[in-house]
Amino acid sequence: MTAVELRGLHRRFGDVTALDGLDLSIEAGELIGLLGPSGCGKTTALRVLAGFEQPDRGQVLVGGTDITGTPASRRGMGMVFQSFSLFPNMTAAGNVAFGLRVRKVPAPARRRRAEELLELVGLGEKAKAYPHQLSGGQQQRVALARALAIEPAVLLLDEPLSALDAQVRNQLRDEIRRIQQRLGTTTLFVTHDQSEALSIADRVGVLRAGQVEQLAAPDELYHRPATAFVAEFVGTTNRLQARRVSPDTVEVLGSRRPLAGTGDAEVLVRPEAIGVAADETSGLTVVARTFHGALTRLTVAVDGREVVADVPSPLASGLVPGSRVALTLGDVPLLAA
Amino acid sequence: MIRRLALLLVGLYFLVPLVASFVFTVDGGANVYGQIITAEGFADAFRRSMTLAVLTVAGVLGITIPALLAVHLKLPKWRPVLETLSLIPLAVPPIALVVGVRTLLGYGPDELAGTPVGDVLVSIQDPELPWVLVIVYIVLALPFAYRTLDAGLRGSDVKTLVDAARGLGASWPATLGRVILPQLRPGLLGAAFLTLALVLGEFTVSSILLFETLPVWLLKISGSDAQLSVAVSLASLVFTWLLLLAVSAFDRKEKTS
Numbered sequence: 001m002t003a004v005e006l007r008g009l010h011r012r013f014g015d016v017t018a019l020d021g022l023d024l025s026i027e028a029g030e031l032i033g034l035l036g037p038s039g040c041g042k043t044t045a046l047r048v049l050a051g052f053e054q055p056d057r058g059q060v061l062v063g064g065t066d067i068t069g070t071p072a073s074r075r076g077m078g079m080v081f082q083s084f085s086l087f088p089n090m091t092a093a094g095n096v097a098f099g100l101r102v103r104k105v106p107a108p109a110r111r112r113r114a115e116e117l118l119e120l121v122g123l124g125e126k127a128k129a130y131p132h133q134l135s136g137g138q139q140q141r142v143a144l145a146r147a148l149a150i151e152p153a154v155l156l157l158d159e160p161l162s163a164l165d166a167q168v169r170n171q172l173r174d175e176i177r178r179i180q181q182r183l184g185t186t187t188l189f190v191t192h193d194q195s196e197a198l199s200i201a202d203r204v205g206v207l208r209a210g211q212v213e214q215l216a217a218p219d220e221l222y223h224r225p226a227t228a229f230v231a232e233f234v235g236t237t238n239r240l241q242a243r244r245v246s247p248d249t250v251e252v253l254g255s256r257r258p259l260a261g262t263g264d265a266e267v268l269v270r271p272e273a274i275g276v277a278a279d280e281t282s283g284l285t286v287v288a289r290t291f292h293g294a295l296t297r298l299t300v301a302v303d304g305r306e307v308v309a310d311v312p313s314p315l316a317s318g319l320v321p322g323s324r325v326a327l328t329l330g331d332v333p334l335l336a337a
Numbered sequence: 338m339i340r341r342l343a344l345l346l347v348g349l350y351f352l353v354p355l356v357a358s359f360v361f362t363v364d365g366g367a368n369v370y371g372q373i374i375t376a377e378g379f380a381d382a383f384r385r386s387m388t389l390a391v392l393t394v395a396g397v398l399g400i401t402i403p404a405l406l407a408v409h410l411k412l413p414k415w416r417p418v419l420e421t422l423s424l425i426p427l428a429v430p431p432i433a434l435v436v437g438v439r440t441l442l443g444y445g446p447d448e449l450a451g452t453p454v455g456d457v458l459v460s461i462q463d464p465e466l467p468w469v470l471v472i473v474y475i476v477l478a479l480p481f482a483y484r485t486l487d488a489g490l491r492g493s494d495v496k497t498l499v500d501a502a503r504g505l506g507a508s509w510p511a512t513l514g515r516v517i518l519p520q521l522r523p524g525l526l527g528a529a530f531l532t533l534a535l536v537l538g539e540f541t542v543s544s545i546l547l548f549e550t551l552p553v554w555l556l557k558i559s560g561s562d563a564q565l566s567v568a569v570s571l572a573s574l575v576f577t578w579l580l581l582l583a584v585s586a587f588d589r590k591e592k593t594s
């Protein structure tokens with residue numbers, strides 16, 4: 001069942017086009033990650049969905065109902081902001097209960113619910129603390145509890161982790177996912193950190209210049225990117241020179257692969273699809289190596305550009321900067337750049 | 338050592354006149370402080386000054402709060418404009434302002450007599466409650482109030498807080514009452530106090546426009562009863578301190594509650 005549908009959203013700020021015909025639909029209970037470079041319109045899309053911003057054109061549908069003209073206060077969406085946004089004059093519990101208070105829920109009921117939610121985000125004993133007495137990570141947990149307290153139709157997260165340090169960030173990321181799955185809340189999670197999006201989202205939408213470039217499950221996005229932009233934005237890729245040998249075949253790193261087109265081309269290849277082996281007769285040399293546990297990343301100079309290859313660490317043991325190596329291409333489909 | 342000496346000197350600089358004044362007022366045995374309340378014209382002048390102060394505070398806040406909220410929430414582009422506007426009263430010497438106002442007021446009973454504008458000009462010069470002073474004081478207090486409140490708003494991300502409240506279902510009045518005003522409170526108290534102190538101590542404008550506010554009355558009686566006038570000065574100083582203490586105590590109590 002489709003929970004949220006954004007149809008052809010357009011939004012301009014002066015002469016900047018923030019949204020340029022954005023379409024997106026979210027299934028009920030799904031967590032969609034919205035990924036894209038800075039300024040591509042992620043926040044604007046979220047704010048239009050939340051009702052803080054009006055689109056110039058296009059519609060917002062929730063549960064099949066057009067809510068484009070509904071004010072934010074009557075949309076029943078929970079939002080967690082990038083910057084700390086707790087009400088400084090209220091305790092953690094007061095913050096969480098705020099949405100219920102303005103809905104005139106009786107005090108005992110909303111106190112119980114606030115405790116329950118603080119418990120859920122692991123801050124049961126901080127109910128009486130004021131925001132300035134909480135760490136950044138704790139504040140964002142309270143903000144999450146506050147957003148969930150109103151049982152939102154959609155949970156909106158705008159880079160909620162970007163102000164936190166790496167360790168807290170990963171922990172809270174996994175916790176958001178755990179809570180989201182437990183409550184089954186339809187969620188839109190905006191980030192410009194691809195690993196964040198890929199690790200917790202059911203599907204990831206890659207935004208570019210106000211449009212969705214591709215919306216797909218993380219592994220599909222990684223292994224079968226629809227466009228060069230997606231391939232280069234998600235994960236690391238190499239741009240390699242491919243020599244055309246027939247109308248539908250090119251040769252890359254000595255291997256022939258099907259690729260329709262005319263003339264030579266540039267193709268995109270992931271680092272793990274490139275094999276590296278010592279070869280004294282080769283003209284290629286390793287210029288750098290970095291150890292990443294199970295994998296070792298080798299940088300090899302090829303025709304004046306650097307190609308990175310991720311090889312299992314045991315296979316890379318003898319390969320150091322200066323080693324002569326040969327590169328091979330794994331059995332992967334090619335994407336023209 | 339040097340610090341102590343400096344502190345001592347500064348302390349003396351403030352204390353000696355105060356103590357001397359106090360000694361002067363109680364010298365001779367008569368209870369001058371008891372006479373203040375019943376002194377001819379005091380009650381009227383005091384009531385007038387307090388009324389002016391309260392009206393000015395209300396007026397200043399009534400203008401600055403909506404203006405600041407508009408600029409912080411909806412029209413950030415207008416911020417530099419408002420900032421510059423708020424500084425203009427500081428650049429105009431009060432004496433120039435007063436001369437201008439006096440000339441304008443003069444049109445009321447003369448050139449414009451009988452016209453609606455003339456009637457307004459006459460009615461704001463009521464010696465019992467001179468509204469014209471409220472208007473002038475609002476202009477004078479505007480820079481201080483604007484700066485104080487702006488600093489308070491700048492420290493917090495009001496726009497995000499307002500979005501958060503709206504998203505959680507709060508109506509505009511609820512957002513204003515539960516989120517924006519608590520955020521503004523320290524600034525509000527500061528602005529109100531500055532305005533209050535400014536109005537209670539203002540002499541130039543009211544004296545030139547011939548309205549008997551507390552400072553004007555003070556000068557008038559100082560010729561006839563020096564002891565009484567010093568006593569009133571001291572009393573008004575203490576009164577202002579008490580107000581300041583009350584304001585800051587209130588602020589502290591709210592913060593810890």
Ligand SMILES: Nc1ncnc2c1ncn2[C@@H]1O[C@H](COP(=O)(O)OP(=O)(O)OP(=O)(O)O)[C@@H](O)[C@H]1O
Pocket residue numbers: 013014016017018036037038039040041042043044045192
């Ligand atoms: N209120 C506004 N006024 C003017 N321009 C705006 C406004 N909001 C957004 N923009 C512009 O619209 C474009 C998209 O902004 P948006 O905030 O949606 O990007 P984003 O994808 O969230 O970027 P980031 O990753 O940096 O947060 C940007 O060029 C931005 O400068």
Ligand SMILES: [Mg+2]
Pocket residue numbers: 042043044
């Ligand atoms: Mg953003």
